[in-house]
Amino acid sequence: MLFDTQPHQQDGDFYTRSFQTEAKEGNLILNMGPQHPSTHGVLRIIVELEGEYVRRAEPVLGYIHRMQEKMGEVKTWQQYLPNMGRVDYLHALAWNWGYVGAVERLIGLEVPERAEFIRVITCELNRINSHLLWWGAYLLDLGAFTPIMYAFADREEVMDMLQIVTGSRLTYCYYRIGGVSNDITPEFIDQLKRFCTHFKARLPLFRDLVTDNMILRYRTEGIGHMSLDVIQRYGATGPVIRGSGEPYDIRRVEPYSVYDRFDFDIPVFHEADAFARYMVRMHEMEQSVRIIEQALEQLPDGPVMNPKAPLQLASPPGEAYFAVESARGKVGVYVVSDGGPKPYRVKLRAPSFSNLHLFAEVSKGVLLSDAVSILGSLDLVIPEIDR
Numbered sequence: 001m002l003f004d005t006q007p008h009q010q011d012g013d014f015y016t017r018s019f020q021t022e023a024k025e026g027n028l029i030l031n032m033g034p035q036h037p038s039t040h041g042v043l044r045i046i047v048e049l050e051g052e053y054v055r056r057a058e059p060v061l062g063y064i065h066r067m068q069e070k071m072g073e074v075k076t077w078q079q080y081l082p083n084m085g086r087v088d089y090l091h092a093l094a095w096n097w098g099y100v101g102a103v104e105r106l107i108g109l110e111v112p113e114r115a116e117f118i119r120v121i122t123c124e125l126n127r128i129n130s131h132l133l134w135w136g137a138y139l140l141d142l143g144a145f146t147p148i149m150y151a152f153a154d155r156e157e158v159m160d161m162l163q164i165v166t167g168s169r170l171t172y173c174y175y176r177i178g179g180v181s182n183d184i185t186p187e188f189i190d191q192l193k194r195f196c197t198h199f200k201a202r203l204p205l206f207r208d209l210v211t212d213n214m215i216l217r218y219r220t221e222g223i224g225h226m227s228l229d230v231i232q233r234y235g236a237t238g239p240v241i242r243g244s245g246e247p248y249d250i251r252r253v254e255p256y257s258v259y260d261r262f263d264f265d266i267p268v269f270h271e272a273d274a275f276a277r278y279m280v281r282m283h284e285m286e287q288s289v290r291i292i293e294q295a296l297e298q299l300p301d302g303p304v305m306n307p308k309a310p311l312q313l314a315s316p317p318g319e320a321y322f323a324v325e326s327a328r329g330k331v332g333v334y335v336v337s338d339g340g341p342k343p344y345r346v347k348l349r350a351p352s353f354s355n356l357h358l359f360a361e362v363s364k365g366v367l368l369s370d371a372v373s374i375l376g377s378l379d380l381v382i383p384e385i386d387r
Contacts, residue, residue, distance in 0.1 A: 019046050019058070027055060030368070034063045041382025045359070045375075047368070054371050057363045059356055065386040072335075072346030077103055077177065077313040080343065085171035087348065088384045090130040093123045094326035096175040098333040099346075101256065101322035103177050106335055107315045114302040115179035116258045121295045122162065122174065122184075123324075124288040125192070128199070129158040130327035131281045138278070138376040139210060142219050147210050154202060157195055164188045178309025189296060196289050203286055211282065220275035224362055224374035227272060234361075235354040238329025239284065240378060243277035245270035250325035262294045274377035281327075281379070314341050328352050328379055350384040 019029050033044035042063040048055040068087055072080050084099045085092035097119060104111060111119075136151030159169045165184050166174040174181055210216055226236075228244050241248050247266045251259045267283035269276035315337040323332045329351030336345040355378045363371045 043382045054363045057360050068387040072343050076341050082173045085173050088381045091327040092172040093126040098324045098331045100175045100177050102320045102333040102335045106320035112303045113300050115304045117295050117299050124291050127327050128285050128288050131285050134379045141376045179305035183304045223370045224274045225272050234358050237351050239277050239280040240355050242268050243280045244272040262291050264290050274373050277377045352380045352384040
């Protein structure tokens, strides 16, 4: 049922009945999802409309719940690795890194320097890949078809490169406890250098085609204002918080790996609207290219896997936490060991979960068309929410 024209009739599921009970006389109850194209996944949002204005909205989760955390308790430490590529399929390597980083911290295992550089290179390339999909899909939500063609043309190049080293095109499982599964090839390095040159020339085209377009500006500027107070109350991170003026980026505030060796900026915009969040991501792609180029220049020789990394891990009892900066914000992985071959507990901190819940508060009083713009500006990945 896409919408209900009789809001006070007591039918439907629990959430619909609850909204109907509290709805103002004459208002419309609209279900955005669980298959609405503007949600990019199996997310349902119930909206009460007064005319074309949103009176209240409530996300309904659980339609794609796969018990990722519970699976961590029944698989060995190594067997659980492929699950990470399914939590956030758009920035799978960030979740790979979060998990192996937590386990490495738990057992005190060092990662070879070359492997650290390779992790940075591939993770930043994956970040560009994620932002390109968001860019194309967001503009498609707003009615522009052409940009997604440009986005996917560049994404194909990125996926081709990542396939060379990972063997996969989307749900990557490349990092290992103690390093990476295999070294990068000269073919990959040459192709990546060519891509960086190409992509730096591509970004001004994106600006001319879309960013400076008055239609995009009308659909995003002044829309979905999120004050820093609201963002901090919900624990939102990533481009969402940086679009509200706070330079919070795990690569800087909690440095990990070799990020402290690179010169890059943290894009920050203070307008706190959908356009500010848009601009953060556009500038982040530029900064990711800067990081990749520096990492390639400084790439050391050596092994890509710690020879002391155990084939069958049985960690000592203890706990560890590791955080990384994904395309959507702070990814945190907390693991607990009881000394056995399997984790006793795995807890995942997903940025989309926090970012989504801003929507209910921020969307009140806006036009339904603007609510779609606000939702797209959050860049949600639903499996990350229903983990």
